[in-house]
Amino acid sequence: MEEGVLYLASQSPRRRELLQQAGLVFSVQDVNVPEHRAVDESPQDYVHRVARDKARAGLARLQADDGVDAVVLGADTEVVLDGDVFGKPQHADDAAAMLRRLSGRTHEVISAVWLVAEGREQGDVCVSRVRFAPLDEAIIAAYVASGEPFGKAGAYAIQGCGATLIEHLDGSYSGVMGLPLFETVRLLKRFNLVVPV
Numbered sequence: 001m002e003e004g005v006l007y008l009a010s011q012s013p014r015r016r017e018l019l020q021q022a023g024l025v026f027s028v029q030d031v032n033v034p035e036h037r038a039v040d041e042s043p044q045d046y047v048h049r050v051a052r053d054k055a056r057a058g059l060a061r062l063q064a065d066d067g068v069d070a071v072v073l074g075a076d077t078e079v080v081l082d083g084d085v086f087g088k089p090q091h092a093d094d095a096a097a098m099l100r101r102l103s104g105r106t107h108e109v110i111s112a113v114w115l116v117a118e119g120r121e122q123g124d125v126c127v128s129r130v131r132f133a134p135l136d137e138a139i140i141a142a143y144v145a146s147g148e149p150f151g152k153a154g155a156y157a158i159q160g161c162g163a164t165l166i167e168h169l170d171g172s173y174s175g176v177m178g179l180p181l182f183e184t185v186r187l188l189k190r191f192n193l194v195v196p197v
């Protein structure tokens with residue numbers, strides 16, 4: 001396998017952590033892509049599009065800088081319940097409202113990952129099902145006050161105290177946390193990038 005130059009187009013510390021956990025060598029490229037779902041766009045199409053746009057934006061910035069021959073990884077994670085897409089909460093009331101809706105129910109977490117290089121793009125998606133325990137108002141208030149829900153799709157973090165709210169996970173832990181590592185490494189191999197395992 002040849003050595004490729006991998007860039008992670010993301011501001012998410014979770015994605016950095018997960019790529020490091022997989023033993024990958026990469027650089028980080030900051031991108032800011034607007035996340036607005038079109039009215040007729042399915043949740044899965046939306047997550048794919050945003051992940052691809054992040055990777056494309058990363059590659060465009062790198063090419064504008066010095067035309068480096070790079071492979072750029074973009075990812076997006078959303079929580080979906082009853083056809084509604086829960087992004088990151090804007091404020092405390094928003095976070096509490098999301099948690100109230102997730103309480104005692106099973107939702108989907110959709111995580112897409114895209115690799116974009118000059119003349120080549122490929123992506124994959126991972127859908128997990130997460131069942132929340134019934135949450136009373138005191139738990140919701142305490143969790144929101146902890147600050148953990150902010151910056152997280154669906155207002156919780158499986159890698160944090162949010163794990164204590166989850167009764168059951170059917171799917172990928174890394175996918176829920178923000179970057180499905182099995183699908184990511186499978187894509188990297190297709191791009192002939194060096195992976196440790």
Ligand SMILES: Cc1cn([C@H]2C[C@H](O)[C@@H](COP(=O)(O)OP(=O)(O)OP(=O)(O)O)O2)c(=O)[nH]c1=O
Pocket residue numbers: 009010011012013014015031035054075076077078079088109151152153154156157158159162176177178
């Ligand atoms: C459900 C869940 C989400 N999350 C996080 C992962 C993502 O950072 C975030 C979903 O928002 P994203 O829009 O996917 O990512 P981001 O804006 O944080 O980062 P970037 O676009 O720069 O890559 O939610 C967790 O950390 N734990 C969880 O259990």
